[in-house]
Amino acid sequence: MKTASARRGGPRAADGLRVLVTGASGTFGRAICARLTELGAHVVGLDLAPRPDDPVEVLACDITDDTGTASAVAAAIDRLGGLDLLVNNAGIGGPAPAELPPGDEVRRQLDINLLGAWRVTAASVAALVASRGRIVMVSSRMAAMQLPLAAAYGASKRALVAYADALRLELGTHVGVTCVYPSAVRSPIHDSTAEAGLSLEGMSSYEPLAGVVDTVLRAALGRRVRRDLATTRRGAVEFFLARHLPALTDRIVARTLAARARSGAFEGAELAAGVVRRHRGTP
Template identity: 80%
Template sequence: MARPVRDLLSGGRRSAAGLRVLVTGASGTFGRALCTRFTELGATVVGLDLAPNEDDTVEVLPCDLTDDADVASATAQALERLGGLDVLVNNAGIGGPAPAELPPGEEVRRQLDLNLLGAWRVTSACARALTDSRGRVVMVSSRMAVLQLPLAAAYGASKRALVAYADALRMELAGHATVSCVYPSAVRSPIHDSTAAAGLSLEGMSTYEPLEGVVDTVLLAALSRRVRRDLPTTGKGAVEFFLARHFPRLTDRIVARTLTERARAGVFDGAELAAGVVRRSRRTG
């Protein structure tokens, strides 16, 4: 949906000038772009990241989101620097290969801990400041929260669980702070590197979208006068979101057929984690 139309449907946008914003994963692809845009619009921004960069565009505090004590300490520092909080963007996340048919190992635990519990830790540490300002929480979820792709079960499960957490949080904070979820599709970034290295690239199963559209949608969630609950980032994403929620059998068939076709074409040959998919595709071929 074109930005002017989205703005109109949201009742326009409030000014970002003077808003106090905290962004997790601030040194990554999404985070750097978000921090830059919020700053350009006049907001005061502090970031959290496991490994801040020397050239970060805002102050980024080192923080391991999987560590309770580290989150408590870094978040307290961020809130002190900001003098309160108006917008929390839970952006940090990781992906990686995790076929659903295999036992959950360290890779699965790592993704669930960061993508779900990391956001939970930071949000709980910010809850008082957000309710004091009647602020907003923006969860950067994923299209895979509603339309799961195979061979990446941990990522989809973590993002679907993140939405469930957002739903509970929305009810608990109702009238005092708001919660919105943003659903990007695939954006070219290092988050896909480990999956590609394992021979499980989802190229051909997902269409890449521009980073700018994701940033614009997060800004819409944070700044629109009418609070939005769920925000896909593209028109195609909105269609996928609708179909996955209302016609799940249809989307299941489409994804399963595409996976089988790719396996038969040899895309996953040599990928140990996809051996079961390859074997079954040949059995039904």
């Protein structure tokens, strides 16, 4: 007999759902794991540095390691007895101006944000196909609307969406794939950028963590598999404009950057020296 929720087309029940979450000891991951557990899901996490107070069992895993990732995913699936939902949440940020040659920081972000998700997903495919499961990719607004001085993060998240698109075409008969696009949430992911003097505080409006978690749950539990989900109304507008009126969003971001550069917001930041010189009209 169908429940009232099912008759109304409400969300699927999370009770008993077998879930794997990457980056499970971080700001987003801990909150996602806690909420899913509260709803009755069985959750195992992966993280480079599990914490003693994690809300679920978290296996130590370096998702930049091919062999180690495959082994950790297999161990998680064994503990769960299968897999119904994969949340690719692990990610890092950091300063990476597009005008400078790609170095270790760029490679690190691409390896974790894109290739890490790819490794975990590839190791999970058989179990997800067997369960007719779902994959949720925690991407970023910057996958659609790039911000300056953080080229590696935006490139990695846009590439993650392209990877999700390919997965959807290949697995769509059996596995649902959804990309979620948070804007900006206060978390340690911004620390390295701020320490380099490249804080983009004036270019982003922060949103509550709860909204990101709610959107991940909508992607995971909604009756209909959604392709893309923004986490706020403002984010949905930005996503729409970036997709359909990119020249307009470029102008808005460029004007904001120019104002910050001229105001001295990047004073002393070596990585932003070129931007500052150009906007101040100096050689």
